[in-house]
Amino acid sequence: xxxxxxxxxxxxxxxxxxxxxxxxxxxxxxxxxxxxxxxxxxxxxxxxxxxxxxxxxxxxxxxxxxxxxxxxxxxxxxxxxxxxxxxxxxxxxxxxxxxxxxxxxxxxxxxxxxxxxxxxxxxxxxxxxxxxxxxxxxxxxxxxxxxxxxxxxxxxxxxxxxxxxx
Amino acid sequence: xxxxxxxxxxxxxxxxxxxxxxxxxxxxxxxxxxxxxxxxxxxxxxxxxxxxxxxxxxxxxxxxxxxxxxxxxxxxxxxxxxxxxxxxxxxxxxxxxxxxxxxxxxxxxxxxxxxxxxxxxxxxxxxxxxxxxxxxxxxxxxxxxxxxxxxxxxxxxxxxxxxxxxxxxxxxxxxxxxxxxxxxxxxxxxxxxxxxxxxxxxxxxxxxxxxxxxxxxxxxxxxxxxxxxxxxxxxxxxxxxxxxxxxxxxxxxxxxxxxxxxxxxxxxxxxxxxxxxxxxxxxxxxxxxxxxxxxxxxxxxxxxxxxxxxxxxxxxxxxxxxxxxxxxxxxxxxxxxxxxxxxxx
Numbered sequence: 001x002x003x004x005x006x007x008x009x010x011x012x013x014x015x016x017x018x019x020x021x022x023x024x025x026x027x028x029x030x031x032x033x034x035x036x037x038x039x040x041x042x043x044x045x046x047x048x049x050x051x052x053x054x055x056x057x058x059x060x061x062x063x064x065x066x067x068x069x070x071x072x073x074x075x076x077x078x079x080x081x082x083x084x085x086x087x088x089x090x091x092x093x094x095x096x097x098x099x100x101x102x103x104x105x106x107x108x109x110x111x112x113x114x115x116x117x118x119x120x121x122x123x124x125x126x127x128x129x130x131x132x133x134x135x136x137x138x139x140x141x142x143x144x145x146x147x148x149x150x151x152x153x154x155x156x157x158x159x160x161x162x163x164x165x166x
Numbered sequence: 167x168x169x170x171x172x173x174x175x176x177x178x179x180x181x182x183x184x185x186x187x188x189x190x191x192x193x194x195x196x197x198x199x200x201x202x203x204x205x206x207x208x209x210x211x212x213x214x215x216x217x218x219x220x221x222x223x224x225x226x227x228x229x230x231x232x233x234x235x236x237x238x239x240x241x242x243x244x245x246x247x248x249x250x251x252x253x254x255x256x257x258x259x260x261x262x263x264x265x266x267x268x269x270x271x272x273x274x275x276x277x278x279x280x281x282x283x284x285x286x287x288x289x290x291x292x293x294x295x296x297x298x299x300x301x302x303x304x305x306x307x308x309x310x311x312x313x314x315x316x317x318x319x320x321x322x323x324x325x326x327x328x329x330x331x332x333x334x335x336x337x338x339x340x341x342x343x344x345x346x347x348x349x350x351x352x353x354x355x356x357x358x359x360x361x362x363x364x365x366x367x368x369x370x371x372x373x374x375x376x377x378x379x380x381x382x383x384x385x386x387x388x389x390x391x392x393x394x395x396x397x398x399x400x401x402x403x404x405x406x407x408x409x410x411x412x413x414x415x416x417x418x419x420x421x422x423x424x425x426x427x428x429x430x431x432x433x434x435x436x437x438x439x440x441x442x443x444x445x446x447x448x449x450x451x452x453x454x455x456x457x458x459x460x461x462x463x464x465x466x467x468x469x470x471x472x473x474x475x476x477x478x479x480x481x482x483x484x485x486x487x488x489x490x491x492x493x494x495x496x497x498x499x500x501x502x503x504x505x506x507x508x509x510x511x
Contacts, residue, residue, distance in 0.1 A: 029303060033241075036296070056285035064292025065322065068299070072318055075303050075311065128282060128342060 008048060015041035028074045032067060039063045051126030169271065177258075177277045184257050188411040189219045191464060195411075198468040223404070231400035238304040245301025246398065246405035252294040253412040259283040260419045261345045263429045263453035266446050275453065276345055283344040284332060287420065288325075291375060295321045297409070298377075298384065302394035313393030316479070317384035320374055323486040324381075328371035330494035331364045334501045335424060348428030356427040363497045365425045367490055372417040374486070376410060379471040383479055418463035422456065429456040 018037040025031045039062045046055035087095075124130055135143050193208065193215070200207025208215035233242055263275040280286050295318050302314020338360055339347050351357060358365050374381040385393030392398075395406045422428060429452035438448050477485070 029241075033300070052280070052282050053285070056282050056289050059289040060285065060292055064289060064295075065325075068292075068295055068318055068322060071296075071299055071303075072315065075299070075315065 004048060007044070011041045011044040011048070014038075015045070029071065032071050032074055035070075036063050036067050039067070046126075049126065053126060053128045053131055169273075172268070172271075172273055173277065176273075176275065180257050180262070180277055181254065184254065184412055184415060187415050187464075188408055189223075191411040191414060192222065192407075193219050194464070195468050195471075198465065199472050202469075202472045226401050226404040229400040231402070232397075234306060234397050236306045237397065238306070241300050241304035242397075243402070245297055245304060246402045246409070247297075248300065249294065249297030249409040250405045250412075252290050252297060253409040253416070255290045256287055256413075256416045257419070259286055259344050260416070260423060261348050261428060262456055264445070264449040266449050274345060275449065279343060279345045282342050284336065284342045287344075288329060288332070292325060294375075294413070297406075298394050301398070301406070305394075305397035307397050309390045309392070310394050310396045313384045313390050313396070316390075317377060317394060320377075320381065320383065320482060320486075323483065324371040324374035324490070327367055327486060327490035327494045328375065330491070330498060331367040331371065332424075334364045334494070334497045335361055337498070337501050337505065344423050344428075348423055348430065351427040352430040352434075356425065358425040361425065361497075361501070363493065363500075365421075367494050367497065368424065369421060370485075370490060372421060373467070373470065374482075376413040376417055376467075378410070378414065378467055380474040380477050381482060382476060383482060414464060414467050415460065418460045418467065419456075421463055422459040426459055429453065431455045 015038050018034040018041065021034040022031045022038065025034060039058065043055040043058045043063075046052075046058060196218070197207045197215075199205075208218040211217040211221045233239060258277045259280055261274060261276040261279070265272050265274050267273075298317045298321075299314045302310040302317070305311075335347075335357060336342060338357070339350055341347060341350075347357070377384050383393075384390075385395065390396070395403055398406060431452070434448065434452070437443070443451075
């Protein structure tokens, strides 16, 4: 087994295990920390695909910014056993059925899917330079439109958080 | 010698020097404070008190270690470890001197010349907040939690302005590799001339990111006892304090690389020709010059700490969001306009 393959299996194991632990951990803060480990494992996968830029940005944005905010909010809420919301049995049952249906759909969608292996493994494909050229030449309009989407989301969040509007 | 072996040696040397400088920064800090307050400072352990850091380390190790029974034990231990780990990881991408030729091979005095060096730096810095947050939360103490929350909100706020200041720098240099930025400053002007506003924003944010005064609200004694490390004792506390000094050293090195020419100094090639120095000799002089610059900025950090009083929390947030962020955005626009006017884009 080559070293890349060993790293791949290790990262995959880590990603799936910690993703499962996000769901099964009793303490919400532990869940957030497991999710951070998952993000690191996925960033490792990006590195294996020689997409350094994507790996770095993934760490900076998800692990470095978004998860800090998650952790921040969960620490402030101080969730524990007493404040845990108790759902009715019927809601739990409906949730299980819905999740099962979702899994069925996913399995059905991926069952017949063709796995294509792209032979031309160009090492510079994930570099900042080639990514920037693709984003700002071929996909300039979608790129800018998505940034407007973020701006709209930000304005909406500011509007909602203003208390004395009415 | 094998290239990998040489890289390993460079990595170990950089690690050792980082720890040594961080150790003696604690001594320097107390001496600088003493000079500014017209005192003598530590002078008992060894000549001029030079063994004081050693005595401090022994004291830290010998103290009783307390893990609060209501704390989250593993996370309580993980907190200072993460703080120390992220502090040590940042030194990897900094170029310490010009290339050195050994036998037939040429080596750069840098652990790893990543082509995404700036992003790596930024990613590791953004991980640093977890050490403080996890430690503060795991202590299960109100003051620790408030300290941790203050620290994280401060670091997130100032990271944005810092990132935008770097974007203007990346626009003018056109690269994300630290080594290339330093080499460009040998050929052209130092970046401080090109990006004065960017430098100002960056250095203010560097103070906030390292939790140094006047931005040391996370461990503000008069309000929070000790902030996020209230419950820590012995060497775990030592790790948190030590990580701060490592961060200070690394941010000084980064400031020098980004804005003050890194290891280059004016008229270095003229000097080389005049004295008939070899490439290797010049590289060694460059390392000395680099450390000279870094020591100046470490001194600058201390100078500011003992001069300016601590901000109030709302002042801190106003400065970050209402002053530095718009300034950094304006800096990007001005940089873009000037570059467009000069026909560079």
